[in-house]
Amino acid sequence: MSKGRRKFLKQLVSVSGAAGLSGTSALSHAVAGKAQIQDIRLSKNEGYVRLVFDLDKSVQHSIFTLHKPERVVLDLKNASMSHGMVDMVQANSLIKGIRSGIQNGHDLRLVFDLHDQITPRSFLLAPSGKAGHRLVLDLHDPEKKSVKTISNKVPKKKLRDVIIAIDAGHGGRDPGATGRSGTKEKTITLQMAKKLEKVINAQRGMKAVLTRKDDRYLKLRQRIEKAHKHNADMMISIHADSFPDPRARGSSIYALSVNGASSEMARMLAEKENASDQLHGDVSVAFDDKMLKEVLVDLSLTGTIQSSLDVGNEVLKQIGTVNRVHKKKVQQAGFAVLKTPNIPSVLLETAFISNPREEKNLRSSAHQKKVAKAIGRGVNSYFQRKAPPGTWLSEAITDYKVKPGDNLSVIASKFNTSVDSLRARNALQSNNLSAGQVLKIPVS
Ligand SMILES: [Zn+2]
Numbered sequence: 001m002s003k004g005r006r007k008f009l010k011q012l013v014s015v016s017g018a019a020g021l022s023g024t025s026a027l028s029h030a031v032a033g034k035a036q037i038q039d040i041r042l043s044k045n046e047g048y049v050r051l052v053f054d055l056d057k058s059v060q061h062s063i064f065t066l067h068k069p070e071r072v073v074l075d076l077k078n079a080s081m082s083h084g085m086v087d088m089v090q091a092n093s094l095i096k097g098i099r100s101g102i103q104n105g106h107d108l109r110l111v112f113d114l115h116d117q118i119t120p121r122s123f124l125l126a127p128s129g130k131a132g133h134r135l136v137l138d139l140h141d142p143e144k145k146s147v148k149t150i151s152n153k154v155p156k157k158k159l160r161d162v163i164i165a166i167d168a169g170h171g172g173r174d175p176g177a178t179g180r181s182g183t184k185e186k187t188i189t190l191q192m193a194k195k196l197e198k199v200i201n202a203q204r205g206m207k208a209v210l211t212r213k214d215d216r217y218l219k220l221r222q223r224i225e226k227a228h229k230h231n232a233d234m235m236i237s238i239h240a241d242s243f244p245d246p247r248a249r250g251s252s253i254y255a256l257s258v259n260g261a262s263s264e265m266a267r268m269l270a271e272k273e274n275a276s277d278q279l280h281g282d283v284s285v286a287f288d289d290k291m292l293k294e295v296l297v298d299l300s301l302t303g304t305i306q307s308s309l310d311v312g313n314e315v316l317k318q319i320g321t322v323n324r325v326h327k328k329k330v331q332q333a334g335f336a337v338l339k340t341p342n343i344p345s346v347l348l349e350t351a352f353i354s355n356p357r358e359e360k361n362l363r364s365s366a367h368q369k370k371v372a373k374a375i376g377r378g379v380n381s382y383f384q385r386k387a388p389p390g391t392w393l394s395e396a397i398t399d400y401k402v403k404p405g406d407n408l409s410v411i412a413s414k415f416n417t418s419v420d421s422l423r424a425r426n427a428l429q430s431n432n433l434s435a436g437q438v439l440k441i442p443v444s
Pocket of ligand 1: 169170176177185238239240
């Protein structure tokens with residue numbers, strides 16, 4: 001390791017002090033079944049730095065940012081790494097240095113000291129070929145996007161909107177399902193998407209983008225690419241169900257299943273026999289290849305599915321207030337359009353177009369509005385808890401100390417928010433509050 005590499009980097013700082021004794025810590029990994037970081041690889045790309053952590057098993061992780069000074073914090077549950085491993089990472093234009101420490105006796109925390117504010121993104125890659133479990137952390141340099149607007153003024157911290165990609169199912173030569181009165185699914189999905197766009201854009205800190213705005217045919221991959229191009233934080237694909245039995249009715253929500261993804265991947269791998277060799281290569285290299293990108297899309301999904309289920313549950317809860325729910329839980333299947341790495345995605349089967357009564361509802365503008373509002377509430381509840389760092393929603397929160405006699409609805413109306421939002425943001429299991437308790441108040 002060169003001196004230059006070490007120069008910028010701080011030595012490993014261990015809160016517990018245990019990491020220095022490599023023999024002891026190696027033993028404790030084995031006993032506790034901890035995930036071990038085996039290697040850290042760094043690659044520089046246009047506008048971002050990618051760090052790949054090679055792990056011996058899958059880990060739960062979370063990231064958040066801290067400002068003044070700018071930092072990104074990466075927490076890995078029940079994980080460890082050997083002393084001095086952070087030295088392997090070279091300082092660069094984004095990262096000043098990396099520190100690590102033990103949290104709660106068994107969790108690993110990595111703190112990246114940064115030169116400037118950045119937007120982090122992370123996802124997990126499942127083992128494939130010679131490569132094992134990997135955690136990928138991308139540090140995006142926001143400067144790169146706004147080169148033209150550089151002025152002498154001190155740049156103000158700019159908080160971005162949460163981006164929601166709305167995908168109207170089918171279109172053009174693909175009409176989707178057709179109802180008994182001739183209603184086409186592609187028409188309903190587009191009308192719904194436009195109503196949802198309005199609902200989303202009316203919420204501060206949120207912005208909607210549509211994969212299609214008119215009656216045109218789009219391949220599933222093009223839908224995913226659109227979501228990525230707009231840096232979407234979530235994708236909602238809107239459909240209407242159909243079934244031979246006209247009595248089938250109700251809404252259902254789907255997230256991707258890992259099994260569906262892997263069998264789809266197997267199919268693709270069979271078609272493209274060379275892909276497996278190339279898969280063993282570096283992640284960043286592989287991402288440059290369009291065909292491999294699709295395969296990696298499959299692999300990197302595992303970390304996103306949990307979030308998709310979370311979004312799905314919130315939306316389903318709200319849909320249940322305006323429509324009968326066909327399946328009470330979020331269903332999982334291998335929908336290709338949901339294969340969006342790093343973007344929680346759900347597919348909503350709004351209702352059964354094959355059910356005459358629901359077909360009528362689906363055509364009704366008033367009903368469409370009701371459904372769109374319900375989806376909007378679900379999306380809002382999700383982002384009140386999970387707004388990505390660097391977004392307006394993630395910062396638009398104040399603390400409130402509960403006074404004697406307060407209750408959730410009083411506090412909600414005081415801050416012009418809803419009881420649901422308060423409960424979601426504070427992860428409250430019930431409506432009971434105790435005086436002195438501190439609540440996070442989402443700004444709506
Ligand atoms: Zn459909």
